[in-house]
Amino acid sequence: MPQLPSPAKPTIGDVAAKAGVTKATVSHAFSGRRPISEATKARVFAAAEELQWLPSASARALATSRANAIGIVLARDPEIIASDTFFPAFIAGVEAVLGKAEVALVLQVAGSRDAEERAYRAMASGRADGVIILDLHHADWRVPYVHQLGLHAVVLGAYDDPSPFTCVRTDDASPTTDLIEHLRSQGHTRIAHVAGPLDYVHSRVRARAYLSAVGNADLLAEGDFGAASGRDRTAELLALPDPPTAIVYANDTMAIAGLSYARSIGLSVPDDLAVAGFDDDHLSAHLSPALTTVATDPIERGRVCAEALLADIAGEPARTIQLDCNRLQLRASTQVHPTLQGEER
Known part of the structure; x- marks a missing residue:
């Protein structure tokens, strides 16, 4: 049986024609990089909504000056990560929140401190808007380092030193x-x-x-x-x-x-x-x-950390969250x- 052709997806040109502006004006309205009158912006946004057109992820990132992603750097032997079921379940909890928010997860495994530092610098340079810091060490260097880089962050674990970040704690x-x-x-x-x-x-x-x-x-x-x-x-x-x-x-x-x-x-x-x-x-x-x-419920830990980080990126103040999930x-x-x-x- 012959298949009907799929309806054509709306394009930036369709939005421009509908709003009576150029494609460049539509781009500028969403990126915020050029001054455009509020009336013109309103026409562009109304046309985009009517046509159900969404800008690309890169355009949305320009509009908010964000990467629209969060990062996790794991400094463990890949063989240990593969055998420990905490990490896949934790990531599943993170993704359950990020998927709904249409935010990407950037995951990187680092084999040395130098590699960790490079990974966090890359995040701060535009790969991610914030990070979740896992596997806290005694006198952990990452918390002040990430703060110096200007990244948003959430810390999972019993971090007792002064910290500008939200800390998600559990009773082990x-x-x-x-x-x-x-x-x-x-x-x-x-x-x-x-x-x-x-x-x-x-x-x-x-x-x-x-x-x-x-x-x-x-x-x-x-x-x-x-x-x-x-x-x-x-x-x-x-x-x-x-x-x-x-x-x-x-x-x-x-x-x-x-x-x-x-x-x-x-x-x-x-x-x-x-x-x-x-x-x-x-x-x-x-x-x-x-x-x-x-039972430590890593899915819930991941969910709470992701929600806390998105809230921090949105401007909410840092806080301590005591998570009761050990059974x-x-x-x-x-x-x-x-x-x-x-x-x-």
């Missing part, structure tokens, strides 16, 4: 403490923690909560969020003369690798070793046994057999 300490209390209720006394890199603020917050709960650092190990480090730190802990009977990991990727290693050497999870993670990977509930973890998910990997309940382990 309480869920860690809750996990320790849960494990103690199951009879565990030797509880280990495999942390993420301790230069990261969220890793340090969780490690401090762990230390406060257990009282010493004898069973604290540092990983890198990757599966290999989870397996290696687990092997080291279980090779101790008096090994832990429970391990809390800083993310589910390391926890899943640790659980797999424990089972490979003949340990039963959770009867011989209880295992808990953080982030609630989409596979965690479907493991055998299902993994106890903390403890108790599952079989930490639930000991009823006959062992209450025994000290």
